[in-house]
Amino acid sequence: MEQLSVGHLTGIRDLTREDILTIFQTADAFKQVINRPIKKVPSLRDITIANLFFENSTRTKLSFELAEKRLSADVVNFSASGSSVKKGETLIDTVNNILSMKVDMVVMRHPNPGAAQFLTKKIKAKVINAGDGTHEHPTQALLDAYSIREKLGEVAGKKVVIVGDIIHSRVALSNIYALQKLGAEVMVCGPTTLIPKYIGDLGVKVSHNLREALEWCDVANMLRIQLERQDIQFFPTLREYSQLFGLNKTLLDSLDKEIVVMHPGPINRGVEITSDVADSQQAIILNQVENGVAIRMAVIYLLAAQIERN
């Protein structure tokens, strides 16, 4: 009988190790539920959840919506394109309008770092951060760590390298926090321009050589180059990037051990990872997506348990 130490999920940084383990234990049960003939439980019958997506998303949005529906919650969806945001409405106004329609929980993706944290101070509903700019993406990190645990037995003591556009990646930051709390060693790898100058302060190793990083690690998490967030040129060409930091079959097979390959999606095939690697036995990319629903059900269930009845 555990309870989360936080009232909202804005980032992994606020969670304790025990919180993460509670979420994993709950997710184990939900993973069984979503493999039954009837994939639905009635726990959240009287809860309404709003999904507010101010930024594009396929996986996360679908995954959250499925998780909510499988918990029997009522769901309303909102996306910034085609809404009054374009007419100049502020975030607080938009959210308060939605909340006056009696919504208990808000799942939000927003392009600005700290948007979810800001929202928790302004509204009464529970907030789950589904990605805030370049800051955090907590449910992605939870499902990544959960998938590593599922594949390798445990996270503690494992070596994980995160490769690619670290400076623009909310997945990288959340993953670093989550993996370190669970006792894993983390390394980041990429061109110098895409790695934050002081990232070593978080206690991670830094490498600029992909082969060296892969030889060190048990798990490689390949990130996408986020061209939409890059206002200046960070490297000469995509072709050069993929030759230096792209993961291909030849490189993977030349290692003297089998490493696990992960990717948070969406994949740019041929840039950070080649098709034959993405579709290989070593890649657990689709397991990550499956686990995403179970993890999100667990997070929503544990936070909903704190909502007061009226």
Place this chain on the structure above:
Amino acid sequence: MGFAFFSICYFFTYFLFTKLQMIIFVVMEPQVILNERQIALTLQRLCHQLIENHDDFDKTVLIGLQPRGVHLLNRLKLLLEAKLDKNILCGNLDITFYRDDFRRREKPLIPSVTNIDFIVEGKNVVLIDDVLYTGRTIRSGLDAILTFGRPGKVELLTLIDRRFKRHLPIQADYIGKTVDTLVSERVTVDWKELEGKDEVNLYTMQQNGTA
């Protein structure tokens, strides 16, 4: 100054003799309802009753409710398999997400494992739990088992039936022992593999604060 010290002492002593007594008040005194020999006999009888109704268990599955019903299930499974000399389909069912008290307790319940790796559709299901009290757990269990398909028939087996305390119109088909209890009382079932001995205890609230 002296008066202040005196009054602090006074109130402290007052607290010791009144409030603390209230705390000592809630002491639960156990009383053995079933001992090891009696439990063994009761389990034998329950097995024979099950065989009477289900013959060779061709279309019957036993489902233990998590967490405590599972241990009773394991015992019955061993006995039944020895008597019938065949494997009996058994599964564990966790009902956490089907409970009706979500958001009504202080902390959320963390679920246990469900493992039902056979088809429930059309089977005769015997739900197994150690204590039947309000009937709310069994109602959740009925909801939960229906998500695995439509069973032919569902029955209920319980080791202890706390009569007259039902919140819902639910009764057991097989009963180990029926006891009349007060709401303030508690019944616990101990198993050798967990607590070191087979024993059913009834805990009664002591009225005198002299413990």
